[in-house]
Amino acid sequence: LKPCADMARRYGGRLTTTVYDSILIQVPFEYQNEAARELKAIMEQPFRNVAPNFYLPAEIELGAPGASWKDLKVAA
Numbered sequence: 001l002k003p004c005a006d007m008a009r010r011y012g013g014r015l016t017t018t019v020y021d022s023i024l025i026q027v028p029f030e031y032q033n034e035a036a037r038e039l040k041a042i043m044e045q046p047f048r049n050v051a052p053n054f055y056l057p058a059e060i061e062l063g064a065p066g067a068s069w070k071d072l073k074v075a076a
Contacts, residue, residue, distance in 0.1 A: 001015060001018065001023065003042045004023055004025060004039060004042055004043075005025075007025075007035065007038050007039060007042060008025040008026070008027055008035065011027040011028065011031040011034070011035050012027065012028050012031070013025055013026045013027030013028065013031070013035065014026055023039075023043075025039065029064070029065055032062050033062075033075070036060045036062055036075040037075075039058075039060055040058055040060045040075070043056075043058035043060075044056065044057060044058050059074060060074070060075040061073060061074055061075060062074075062075050
């Protein structure tokens with residue numbers, strides 16, 4: 001989680017909470033696409049100790065300020 005929190009802080013945001021296998025970060029709206037791409041790269045880093053090129057895919061969702069979790073849209 002530290003790399004995710006560090007990344008959010010670089011964009012002027014923060015890691016807000018975790019729920020099971022979900023992470024919620026908040027960054028200023030103008031940085032959401034850049035932060036989403038970087039978060040996906042962090043989350044999909046290979047686990048070389050498991051197998052060569054093994055990674056877990058991550059789905060990143062974005063929301064408008066104040067939006068409910070049910071209103072999130074998958075990042076492109």
